[in-house]
């Protein structure tokens with residue numbers, strides 16, 4: 001199981017819909033109530049990995065509902081919105097909650113979403129990178145609108161989980177940081193090959 005976490009309106013539902021259906025939910029913002037999930041099967045080195053992805057409500061009043069699901073998650077995608085400073089400042093509080101409720105070896109990835117909104121940006125990419133480094137978690141900026149890095153975020157998680165499940169003693173360990181660094185698109189844009 002993979003869980004999406006972060007403040008309300010950072011784009012958790014949109015990132016999931018982009019990954020699942022390849023589309024962008026523009027227009028009216030409809031806050032998630034409680035928790036919702038979608039499945040997607042991805043190919044990892046010719047092996048099918050089924051991701052069950054839980055989309056949680058960012059609003060405070062649903063916190064007690066979502067806490068109950070943390071311990072079943074193998075991976076957590078923690079999102080903030082690059083145009084919303086408080087959503088970035090709250091990441092530390094999210095990480096504290098994660099350490100309190102999630103499994104100790106859970107895979108965590110930090111995502112700065114809405115990278116397409118360059119004109120409204122208030123959180124620098126370096127600040128995201130710095131915070132991620134401090135906590136030792138992989139980081140990338142994503143855009144549910146253009147699709148930038150969305151697929152990569154889930155694929156990196158799927159690869160990591162597959163390696164954990166099938167790791168042979170003599171096999172080199174999968175390095176999620178290196179994989180992401182070699183694959184990621186630096187800008188939010190989409191027109192790469």
Ligand SMILES: Nc1nc2c(ncn2[C@@H]2O[C@H](COP(=O)(O)OP(=O)(O)OP(=O)(O)O)[C@@H](O)[C@H]2O)c(=O)[nH]1
Nearest residue numbers: 008009010011012013014031032058114143144145
């Ligand atoms: N430009 C742009 N807008 C986005 C992006 N992702 C989400 N949005 C918009 O941001 C708003 C909130 O997106 P949601 O995905 O519903 O947010 P959420 O994090 O699921 O919110 P909660 O369900 O309350 O936790 C919507 O109006 C989206 O259209 C993005 O990458 N780029």
